[in-house]
Amino acid sequence: MRDELLLGIDLGTSSIKANAIDRHGRSMGIGVAPTPFATRAHGVEMTTDDLFAAIGSAIADLGVLASRVSAVGVASMGETGTIIRPDGPSDLPLVAWHDERGTEIVDELVAGFGADEVRRRTGRQARSVTSVAKLGWLLRNGHETGGTWTGVAGLTVWKLTGALAQEQSLAASSGAFDPVAGEYDREILSFLGLDSLVWAPARVAGTPFGRVTAQGAAWSGLPVGIPVTIAGHDHPVGVIGSGGDRTEVIDSMGTGEPLVVAWDAAASRGAHPSWPDQLGDLTVTAWPGTDRHMLLWETLRPGLAMRNLQRALRVDRDDIEFSAIRVEAEGLDLPTLVAMQDGHVSPDLLRRPAQEAWAATLEGYAAASADAEVRMRALSGVTGTTLLIGGGLRSRRWVEAKLRRAQHPVAMAQEREAVSRGAALLAGVAAGWWEAEGYPPADVIPLSGSDAAIGSVSGHA
Structure with missing residues (x-):
């Protein structure tokens, strides 16, 4: 019907x-x-x-x-x-x-x-x-x-x-x-x-x-x-709902920021992938609806860190996002970011102007995810687009930092209710409406380094 x-x-x-x-x-x-x-x-x-x-x-x-x-x-x-x-x-x-x-x-x-x-x-x-x-x-x-x-x-x-x-x-x-x-x-x-x-x-x-x-x-x-x-x-279901596929690296920008790639377990002869401890957590899971597997790098919690920094700086989120758009700053290192996620904001960071502290944190997260993406591509053999999904797309400053480091084409998912949509798409498989991965397409916008493309990310233009 x-x-x-x-x-x-x-x-x-x-x-x-x-x-x-x-x-x-x-x-x-x-x-x-x-x-x-x-x-x-x-x-x-x-x-x-x-x-x-x-x-x-x-x-x-x-x-x-x-x-x-x-x-x-x-x-x-x-x-x-x-x-x-x-x-x-x-x-x-x-x-x-x-x-x-x-x-x-x-x-x-x-x-x-x-x-x-x-x-x-x-x-x-x-x-x-x-x-x-x-x-x-x-x-x-x-x-x-x-x-x-x-x-x-x-x-x-x-x-x-x-x-x-x-x-x-x-x-x-x-x-x-x-x-x-x-x-x-x-x-x-x-x-x-x-x-x-x-x-x-x-x-x-x-x-x-x-x-x-x-x-x-x-x-x-x-x-x-x-x-x-x-x-x-x-996380895996959100990849499906946002339109991500096995040829891409999916970067889910939010409270947590898992990076996701498809992984061929058969090629490893049953062994789990090797990943150095100092690079954080890498987990193996299932690609929903298929017999394939998915790798998730789950070390970053940007939403937690930014919340802790915002409280320490005593600033309004929208105001600091706007003021940091054109600020240049060197990114924080991964240990400092992880400490901030646990509530430990560096005193040295708080002595900087608020917009510089904010920019340095976003630059640090962009650098950390870019480094992990290189390693995950090498581990999985994935060579396609980097697809950005999640609520973090509202931060123009964060997206700009990612684009500057991009080594592959970058696209932005438009779907904001990716998990519930992905769950509904898999319900369609159960109902016989379509085969797994034969889903109706999701809206995705290619991004470039131009102001016009980046301006579509956020109201902070």
């Missing part, structure tokens, strides 16, 4: 979005609700009931559009999840991925296996953000952990369909999954005392994981019987 729509649900750290798109990939309406994380006695968390209420509110915000949905795709933050038992979800708190709980679990894991071995087994560094770190902490603090583990996207699919499922890129964020072999690491799970758990099977995004039941329809207002899929982890 011509009036059918696809629904993409984005379970983000700050907000939940329900995006209804048509057959041309255009958004017809977006419902939004705040993600109900709250700071409680042990840290940042939310309850399952509060999450369900927020998702229901975002879908209800679509009004009559919800009745026209013919398939659903769910993308989410990684790591955060819960256990589902035969009688429903457990009462475990849904611990925020960025919560510090689990640091001691990671220390034990590294002591037991070695950092290099954990990376070899899982395609990522051992970090406190992983699901196993949170689960280990919960187990040590009196919580029962028997049942089937899945992330918040899988929890949403269960609420809609009754099915227990997980998707590959989200399984990779657990900290105990080999994305190349496609299997959970039983030795890591046993070492952490988590081997009694059942881990929902990790399947390819776009696969119909279940269909909306009568109970799911009563909760959500969506039609009974429509297929539901897990689209995947928000």
